[in-house]
Amino acid sequence: MGFRLISNCRSEPIVGEDRQDIEALIDLMARLPGLGPRSARRAVLHLIKKRGRLMSPLATQMQLVADTARECITCGNIGTGDLCGICASEKRAIGEICVVEDVSDLWAMERAGGFKGRYHVLGGTLSALDAVGPEDLRIPALIQRVMDEQVHEVILALNATVDGQTTAHYISDELAGRCAVTSLAQGVPIGGELDYLDDGTISAALKARKSV
Amino acid sequence: MGFRLISNCRSEPIVGEDRQDIEALIDLMARLPGLGPRSARRAVLHLIKKRGRLMSPLATQMQLVADTARECITCGNIGTGDLCGICASEKRAIGEICVVEDVSDLWAMERAGGFKGRYHVLGGTLSALDAVGPEDLRIPALIQRVMDEQVHEVILALNATVDGQTTAHYISDELAGRCAVTSLAQGVPIGGELDYLDDGTISAALKARKSV
Ligand SMILES: [Zn+2]
Ligand SMILES: [Zn+2]
Numbered sequence: 001m002g003f004r005l006i007s008n009c010r011s012e013p014i015v016g017e018d019r020q021d022i023e024a025l026i027d028l029m030a031r032l033p034g035l036g037p038r039s040a041r042r043a044v045l046h047l048i049k050k051r052g053r054l055m056s057p058l059a060t061q062m063q064l065v066a067d068t069a070r071e072c073i074t075c076g077n078i079g080t081g082d083l084c085g086i087c088a089s090e091k092r093a094i095g096e097i098c099v100v101e102d103v104s105d106l107w108a109m110e111r112a113g114g115f116k117g118r119y120h121v122l123g124g125t126l127s128a129l130d131a132v133g134p135e136d137l138r139i140p141a142l143i144q145r146v147m148d149e150q151v152h153e154v155i156l157a158l159n160a161t162v163d164g165q166t167t168a169h170y171i172s173d174e175l176a177g178r179c180a181v182t183s184l185a186q187g188v189p190i191g192g193e194l195d196y197l198d199d200g201t202i203s204a205a206l207k208a209r210k211s212v
Numbered sequence: 213m214g215f216r217l218i219s220n221c222r223s224e225p226i227v228g229e230d231r232q233d234i235e236a237l238i239d240l241m242a243r244l245p246g247l248g249p250r251s252a253r254r255a256v257l258h259l260i261k262k263r264g265r266l267m268s269p270l271a272t273q274m275q276l277v278a279d280t281a282r283e284c285i286t287c288g289n290i291g292t293g294d295l296c297g298i299c300a301s302e303k304r305a306i307g308e309i310c311v312v313e314d315v316s317d318l319w320a321m322e323r324a325g326g327f328k329g330r331y332h333v334l335g336g337t338l339s340a341l342d343a344v345g346p347e348d349l350r351i352p353a354l355i356q357r358v359m360d361e362q363v364h365e366v367i368l369a370l371n372a373t374v375d376g377q378t379t380a381h382y383i384s385d386e387l388a389g390r391c392a393v394t395s396l397a398q399g400v401p402i403g404g405e406l407d408y409l410d411d412g413t414i415s416a417a418l419k420a421r422k423s424v
Contacts, residue, residue, distance in 0.1 A: 018292040025277050028270040032255045038407070039246045045316050046245050047274070048281045048290055055278040058240040062271035065237050065256075066263045078260055080230040104257050195250075 022048070074145070076121030076138050078103050086118055093117045098155045099142060099171065101125055101164065105194045109157060112202035117155075120145065125163035126170055139171065146178050155209055156183040159193045182209040234260070286357070288333030288350050290315050298330055305329040310367045311354065311383065313337055313376065317406045321369060324414035329367075332357065337375035338382055351383060358390050367421060368395040371405045394421040 022044060030040035047055040071077070072084035079085055086092055096117030100106050106119050122137045134140065146154060154175055158164040172181045184205040194202065234256060242252035259267040283289070284296035291297055298304055308329030312318045318331050334349045346352065358366065366387055370376040384393045396417040406414065 018297040019290075021273070021277050021280065021292070022290065025270075025273045028266065028273055031266060033258050034251045034255060035246065041319065042316060042407075043244045043246060044277075045290075045314075048277065051278045051281060054240065054243060055274060058237075059271050059274035059278055061233070061237045061240055062259070062267060062274065065233050065260065066267040066271055068233065069260045069263060078231075078234065078257075080233070085230040102257075104254060107253065107257075195254075 075119045076103070076123060077106055077119055091116075095150055095152045096155070097142070097145065097149075097151055097153075098157050100157050100194070101159060101167075102195075105157060105159070108194045108197070108199075108202060109206075112199040112206070114203045114206050115155070117153075122158075122167070125158065125161070125167040127163050127166075134170065134174075137167075139174070142171065143174055143178075146175060151179050153180045153182060155206075156181065157194065157206075158183070161193070184209055287331045288315070288335060289318055289331055303328075307362055307364045308367070309354070309357065309361075309363055309365075310369050312369050312406070313371060313379075314407075317369060317371070320406045320409070320411075320414060321418075324411040324418070326415045326418050327367070329365075334370075334379065337370065337373070337379040339375050346382065346386075349379075351386070354383065355386055355390075358387060363391050365392045365394060367418075368393065369406065369418075370395070373405070396421055 026037070026040045026044050029035055029043055030037045032040070035043060047058070068080045069078055070080065072079050072087055073082050074087045075084060077084035077086060079088075081088065093116050097120050098106075098109060098115055098117060099120045099122060100109065101122050101124060103121055106121055109115055109119070120138060120142050122139065122142070124132055124137055126132055126134065126137070142154075145151065154171070156168045156171060158168050168183055175181050184202070238249070238252045238256050241247055241255055242249045244252070247255060259270070280292045281290055282292065284291050284299055285294050286299045287296060289296035289298060291300075293300065305328050309332050310318075310321060310327055310329060311332045311334060312321065313334050313336060315333055318333055321327055321331070332350060332354050334351065334354070336344055336349055338344055338346065338349070354366075357363065366383070368380045368383060370380045380395055387393050396414075
């Protein structure tokens with residue numbers, strides 16, 4: 001057997017130096033939300049087993065998105081140009097802005113359908129605990145947009161959490177007298193987060209929106 | 213505002229064509245074990261937010277591993293050459309082979325430490341239900357190794373499942389008279405899978421191994 005004749009005098013870790021690239025990959029994967037060290041190991045092993053049909057295409061696609069994805073300068077949505085697909089589309093109504101905390105909430109709204117206006121992604125919520133003030137979010141930019149774009153309605157689609165509702169009240173106060181401010185109403189459970197709701201619930205809440 | 217002047221006559225999906233690369237990435241990510249469509253979306257959004265410091269390095273490392281990782285021709289472990297780091301190491305004892313179902317189990321054994329011999333990765337277990345026979349696994353190659361390498365002990369570190377134990381009995385029968393066959397004993401809970409055990413449990417089971 002040839003393997004016994006191979007000279008290997010490196011002072012190596014238990015598993016061997018050929019594992020270091022794999023370990024580095026596992027460490028990076030473990031930084032994804034929802035994956036710990038153990039599930040990252042399983043994911044990497046799965047990828048290696050399917051390295052031709054899954055791992056290589058995934059790496060290529062990930063690099064492509066890393067190179068092209070960027071935040072829309074108007075609304076904060078993710079797109080590939082200065083303006084996202086929604087802001088760049090002539091088909092989306094002007095004068096109606098749906099305010100969300102995060103891009104994942106925008107995606108949830110789009111999956112639900114029913115909203116034909118444009119968006120504004122705050123990038124979080126006001127938080128006394130975490131010292132997040134209006135200037136740390138896209139709130140000044142929202143107020144500017146309301147003035148510049150002759151906005152007649154701002155729909156607050158913020159999470160039904162304490163911070164989400166604090167943020168809704170703050171924005172509502174700031175926009176008082178400038179445009180109508182409504183919020184998603186029926187169907188959003190207390191403490192619920194938009195991204196975890198079914199599409200029908202979001203649609204119903206949108207239709208039943210009320211003045212704040 | 214410039215965005216209202218931009219002409220965009222594409223007949224586009226709701227979210228815009230600039231989402232198609234991101235959707236393709238989400239679809240690929242959703243094929244990882246432990247990630248569904250929703251967690252894949254969250255993971256991709258997290259990556260896009262950290263596209264410089266996490267997404268790009270992850271894509272690069274994933275491509276590197278996809279290009280270099282391969283199965284060891286001797287034991288089935290993952291490495292970067294014909295032989296894995298363990299088979300290529302002079303420091304690992306010859307004549308003692310630990311048989312595992314999967315590479316993840318080999319990694320678990322190595323994390324636990326205490327075993328200084330070499331491995332043999334079966335690539336699964338015998339299964340009447342799934343029609344997996346000895347020829348579908350690395351069992352013939354194991355028997356060949358036992359003869360070629362003057363192996364004096366084969367340690368069966370198979371999962372304590374029905375299929376794992378069926379496989380252990382089969383291998384034990386095949387190797388009867390050729391070498392000692394032992395198995396991990398104390399500490400492996402019924403129905404337990406190696407990769408989910410703590411390192412101490414695996415170490416104890418290794419030390420208390422018994423003849424089959
Ligand atoms: Zn936009
Ligand atoms: Zn090997």
